[in-house]
Amino acid sequence: MQSALSQSAAIAGLAAARAAGGTEQTAQFITFTIGAQEYGIDIMVVREIKGWAETTPIPKAPQHMRGVINLRGVIVPIFDLRARFGMGLTEASRMHVVIIVDAGTRTVGLLVDAVSDIISVEPAAVRPVPDLDLAAEDNLLQGLVPLEDRMVTLVSLDGLFRSSAALEAATAAAAAAANLAA
């Protein structure tokens, strides 16, 4: 928990340093909703936000990979965050929103329900994610931010787009560890 806290603080700090014009320590996040939940993503990685359009499905892709779209001549894959979080496929309509983000060297789209807000977060305000029994999925989240009457979950892009091989390896390792413990 200690390390998780310091890691999120470091990430938030890094983002803050990159945010031009923001105060020294704060980072800005774009928040969006999936169902009733509100999530946040570092504003610096967001390239654009656009409405959902029909995708071209890719064969043999995982369920949360909704296919590819043509973003001004670049082929961009769209990931269904709801499905990625294990909450079932989004029934995408024109009202749904795709957030185009830079994930490392790649450009990808995240399908969410709606974009709601931009928030500034002090690194100290980021709470660690409670240690739930979701070993492999832990790294999808970066931290929790309590606001006045709600809570925003910060999403970690690194965790989302680590190659599936690494994810499988992590899952396998977790399973092995669980076996060992039992």
Add this chain to the structure above:
Amino acid sequence: MTSLDDFKKTYFEECGELLDQLYAGLADIAEGRGDNETLHAVFRAVHSIKGGGGAFGFARLVSFAHAFETLLDMMRDGRIGATPEVAALLVRATDTLSDLIDAARTGQERPPGFEAELVQALQAAAGGDTPAPRHDQAPAEANEPAGTTRYCIRFAPHPDLFQRANDPLLLIRALKRLGPVAVEPDLARLPDLSAIDPEQAYLAWTIHLATASPRTAVEEVFEFAADDCDLSIALEPDADTGAAAARAESAVTGKANPAAQPTPGRTSEAAGEQPHSIRVDVEKVDRVVNLVGELVISQAALAQFGQSLPPDLCPALLNGLETLSQHLRELQESVMAIRAQPVKSVFSRMPRLVRELASQLGKEVRLVVTGEATEIDKTVIEQLADPLTHLLRNALDHGIESPELREANGKPRQGTVHLGAEQRSGRILIEIADDGQGIDRPKLLARARQRGLVAKDAVPTEEEIDNLVFAPGLSTATNVSQVSGRGVGMDVVKRNMQALGGRIIIESRSGTGSRFILSLPLTLAILDGMTVAVGQQTYIVPITNIVESLRPRRADIHSVVGRGDVLAIRGEYVPLLYLHCAFGVADAETDPCRGIIVIVEGEGRRRIGLVVDELLGQQQVVVKSLEANYDSVDGIGGATILGNGRVALILDVSGLSANDALAVASRAEPPPPPPPHVLQ
């Protein structure tokens, strides 16, 4: 990568181009087409290789190039004629020069003495009628008295020295290698700090050098800077050599260059050459190519929209769209032309190969090259070298007979191999033809039967037999020679061609020779595709993979237990791959007899029948990478954008073939289409 590595890389790239020029020039000289200008060009090429090599300290390369250059210089002065012997010597010297460049690039030194024999030959050829050794040409161990000589060198760079890529520090360091130096800077020209232009050379130096090396060595240090500085090299007044006083006057000024330096004709020409070409990173060009691809797509969408308007609504708009499409076509062609390069860059390597192979095999072969100016996409050219090498080897080893046999058969002793390129309707045809014995079909077939590649009772057509040439591991060569016979090369040819979206046509006549024709697309960025529909999805099948498409009779579809369905066609069974199963597409036609079967051939000539709903049409598509933002997917070669802005996936037929098992497995999942009349 350090900047020095960058420079080296550029140098070796340039060496490649210079070698090409060299070979081309020498070929002209050998055939008597060369004039003085050709000789100058050849000389310049060797000289530039030497100059760059010196900067990087490739001593062997430089000393060899020096000997080479010496002979060329004498030819240039008309003191040695371009006899066939000399021309042949020059070609051999170029081969060796190329080897030495390779050695310098890879860092794998050639054995000592590798070039010694040729250096001697060059020196002998140059020395034969040299009136007197001119000091500027003499090799390093020349005629100055041994022992230490002290020089006083006055080196005053012109202000634009740096722009000519010279660095005084390097020059002084080079001098230091000759012996101890004492340097006095002259700051007279140095302006105030505020007035300094950092790109100009203000300083001058007086350098006192004590060296055992001859004066030529000192002059050579400044060889490439001599035009850009005032230079005088004099013996020190107090030098202990007796001749000092006499020599002190013979100062060499900047204008009195060593003869190896440019003649007036050369300088003016070098200056004139500059603006004709620029070096551009291929990536930049690719970006432009991509953008133009986008424009073409947008234009197609606009045109579609325009067609749906009533023609009299806004004629100006429709006219505008028409003009736009014309300009776009031109723009696309021009951009493609930027990427295109003459095939010469790969063809020019072939004469050497043929020469060496012929002498190795004891055959007499003449290589005729045509259409070198034909232009083709750079990426295609890079992939061409291997296939051409293998095909030429094949022609020389298997095609051309020995001189004795040729005479016995009433043919000229010397065999002819023709390497040609031409452009024909959007494709490039490259032909390798020989006048040898042709493919020995009975022998090839027997060998294939032996290896089980052809069934014992099958009677393949001549074309099918010829194509066995490409089967891996099959060779009619009785002995495995160093040249060929392992049956690997032609297999590589076939694979390279497929990777390029090319086709190979073989024409062979027993006793009179064979012809291999490679048909290649002009570019890899655009692909000829067949658009097919599967359910709501659209896929592109590369035309080069398509053998035929048909709607089968129900009687021709058979189910093979555990292997899925096969299509019986002309006595052959082609496994079927239901694309909707393999790709998980809903609402697609499941009955092949109501859809269409597209028979495709991937790597290794394996045919499969793709079951699709319908063919939508043939069109050129711009190939986009799927891997850039996602992972590669088996069976998908890339993506493209259709006129309506939607993404369509391009099939990779070879990847699909490899996944037959998967197709069979998923085939089992949905209820199979009822095959009521299979056993009719």
